[in-house]
Amino acid sequence: MIDTKELTKRFGELTAVKSIELHIQEGEIFGLLGPNGAGKTTTISMLSTILTPTSGTAIVAGHNVATEREDVRKDIGVVFQDPSLDDELTGYENLEFHGRLYGMSKDERKERIVELLELVELIDKKDIPVKNYSGGMKRRLEIARGLMHKPRVLFLDEPTIGLDPQTRRYIWKYIKEMNAQERVTVLVTTHYMEEADYLCDKVAIIDHGEIIALDKPSRLKSKMGKSVISMDVSKPDKFCELVRKSKWVIKSKCVGDKVHLTVKDGEKLIPKLVILAEKNGLNVNSITMHSPTLEDVFIQLTGRHLREEQASSTDALRKRFMARRGH
Ligand SMILES: Nc1ncnc2c1ncn2[C@@H]1O[C@H](COP(=O)(O)OP(=O)(O)OP(=O)(O)O)[C@@H](O)[C@H]1O
Ligand SMILES: [Mg+2]
Missing domain, CATH: 3.30.70.100 (Alpha-Beta Plaits)
Structure with missing residues (x-):
């Protein structure tokens, strides 16, 4: 579902991502674990067509991220590291807006919104403006929004950053549930080792733009x-x-x-x-x-x-x- 070859991104003198190779299978939850500045967001940005790679190639859901951007975009959902909801709109309206952007029909949107709000347990809050949501509720809504148009790949950039341990566990539960229910492939970045360990089938440890280890968490530890x-x-x-x-x-x-x-x-x-x-x-x-x-x-x-x-x-x-x- 995701294949990269010598994928590299340079910002002037700095090489933020150095020639990384990723091979992620359909249905896998794959983690990029690394400290601040390791190159996690830059990698996700290239795979989601937001940044153009300096060199190397990346294929996502069968499409080249540099030459088939529109095709890639249809097949992916992205939850950005920085919050990006419309605070003035309700939870329901945020999802509705996203569904319209992706050209979903009215009936399709309605059914999908209810399904997703139930998954992330926000159905009771659907008519409240997002500005009145807690941090954890906002993150859950963003995950639901990322899934709205039924993408084949979901990118989650630090999905639980700044959340308390209990909320973090809830988010892990939703990610596992939606991965099982929808067979969506997930690429998640994190600097929390517990998150990578609990959530991911495979983990790549990234440091200074390079992958320094890649395996199942249990094997890395053993x-x-x-x-x-x-x-x-x-x-x-x-x-x-x-x-x-x-x-x-x-x-x-x-x-x-x-x-x-x-x-x-x-x-x-x-x-x-x-x-x-x-x-x-x-x-x-x-x-x-x-x-x-x-x-x-x-x-x-x-x-x-x-x-x-x-x-x-x-x-x-x-x-x-x-x-x-x-x-
Ligand atoms: N647009 C940009 N222009 C110049 N340098 C950048 C740009 N974006 C990122 N960088 C640099 O590239 C490196 C990798 O940044 P990136 O945001 O990918 O790290 P990260 O692993 O996501 O870190 P964090 O855990 O803090 O989110 C950093 O040194 C950062 O300063
Ligand atoms: Mg980042």
Whole structure:
């Protein structure tokens, strides 16, 4: 349903999307997971014909995005990262307007609007102006609008950004339901690893415009071993080196003041790691262990967190303390 070859977008000196290859099957929910500025919106913009690629090709629903724009547009629905509803119109009227734009008949529109408002549980609110909707309700209406003309592909650019965890879960439920009911192929971008993990059949991790990993979420995680150990230890770089020499771990990375280790058997390893640190005169301040997440995959590949604020609060506190002491 989506096929790209060496798809590239440059803005002057900056290459926002570098030669990406995507092969997305019909009915799949495919995720592009990456931090701010990774090139997610630029990719969606090219696939939805809003931006012209600098080089490379992209075929969406059998049509070339550069030379058959109108054909592509008929077959796709887009939910933009920035809100784009008409606040003065009611929920019903927003969908009605969209249906007219796409040349749907009156009966067709009426039936489809009711069907979609039921899917996203907004039927009770259909006659209220959108300016009186909550953020989550607006997002649900935008998803319904994206589906209005029965597209074969739906692009969702950060569908749950800024929403609370409960609303986020509802939106995931609607996306799964509509994917199952309508067999629509979904390309979703996100920087929330839980979203990519829960929602997507396959995930491409994108960073600085490049795809650095692509697989099923479960496979991406299982490559990380059984557990991830995060250690707050004095001289993390030195400790990382010691650990690498020990050959106990699958992967290791220092991020800020923490050492992240992906390992096979975490429980057995923790005492050994503490002894190793102490023998070498290093202080262990804390140790935590968890099952691998897509965030861990990103950390191991890039040495960074998906989001800055995910760096632990103790790191932030220590940095502030050190800054005050003039370090
Ligand atoms: N029209 C433009 N002109 C110049 N640079 C742009 C333009 N659009 C995007 N960029 C740059 O391209 C890079 C990728 O931007 P993009 O919006 O695709 O990232 P993103 O992954 O969607 O980020 P976010 O998570 O913040 O939405 C960024 O460095 C951005 O500043
Ligand atoms: Mg974006």
